[in-house]
Amino acid sequence: MSSKFIVIDGPDAAGTTLHARLLAEHLQKEGRNVLLTAEPTNGPVGTWIRELLKEKKVPSSSLQLLFTADRSWHVENVILPALQEGKTVITDRYTYSTIAYGIALGLDAQWLKDMNRTFLKPDSTVFTLPPLSVCLERLERREKHDILENGDLQEHVHNAYRKLAEEDPSIIVVDTSGDKEATAETIAHSI
Numbered sequence: 001m002s003s004k005f006i007v008i009d010g011p012d013a014a015g016t017t018l019h020a021r022l023l024a025e026h027l028q029k030e031g032r033n034v035l036l037t038a039e040p041t042n043g044p045v046g047t048w049i050r051e052l053l054k055e056k057k058v059p060s061s062s063l064q065l066l067f068t069a070d071r072s073w074h075v076e077n078v079i080l081p082a083l084q085e086g087k088t089v090i091t092d093r094y095t096y097s098t099i100a101y102g103i104a105l106g107l108d109a110q111w112l113k114d115m116n117r118t119f120l121k122p123d124s125t126v127f128t129l130p131p132l133s134v135c136l137e138r139l140e141r142r143e144k145h146d147i148l149e150n151g152d153l154q155e156h157v158h159n160a161y162r163k164l165a166e167e168d169p170s171i172i173v174v175d176t177s178g179d180k181e182a183t184a185e186t187i188a189h190s191i
Contacts (some may be wrong), residue, residue, distance in 0.1 A: 010128035013138035038092035060105035104156035130177035
C-alpha cells in the first residue's frame with residue numbers, strides 16, 4: 001500500500017483528536033501502517049508552544065510564526081520520513097490551524113496563507129466542524145483551558161474554518177455533533 005498524508009483539523013472541541021485517533025484505528029484494522037501525530041508537536045518548538053499557551057500572552061504574529069516553525073520541524077523530522085517508509089500519516093492539526101486561528105486573532109489572511117504555502121500538501125483534509133454551540137458546550141466541560149479557548153475567540157475561529165472550507169472545495173467538512181462511531185465511519189469513507 002502506498003503512503004498517504006491525511007489532516008484532521010478544526011476548532012477547539014470539534015473532535016480533531018478523537019477522530020484522528022479513530023481514523024488511525026480504522027486504517028490499522030484495514031492493514032495500513034499508520035503514524036498518528038499532532039500539532040503542536042512534542043518537538044523543541046512545539047513543547048515551548050504548549051508551555052506558552054498555558055498562561056502567557058504572546059503577540060499573535062509571534063505565536064503563528066512559532067506554530068509555523070514547529071510545522072517545519074514536524075514535516076522534516078516526522079511526516080516526510082514516515083511517508084518515505086510507506087506509512088499513512090494522520091496529523092491532528094496542520095496549516096489550516098495556523099491560518100484559522102491567525103485570522104481569528106486579527107492577522108492578515110494572505111500573510112498566513114503565504115507563510116504556509118510551501119509545506120507538504122495533504123492527500124486529504126477533513127475539517128471536523130460541529131455547530132459553534134456544540135464546541136462551546138464541550139469547552140465548558142474541560143477542566144483546563146489554554147489562552148486560545150475563550151468563547152469570543154472560538155466564534156471567530158469557527159467562522160474562519162467555515163470560510164476556508166468554502167474557499168477550498170477539496171476540504172471535506174464533517175459535522176461531529178452526532179454519534180462518534182457514525183461520524184468516524186463518515187470520515188473513513190470520505191478520505
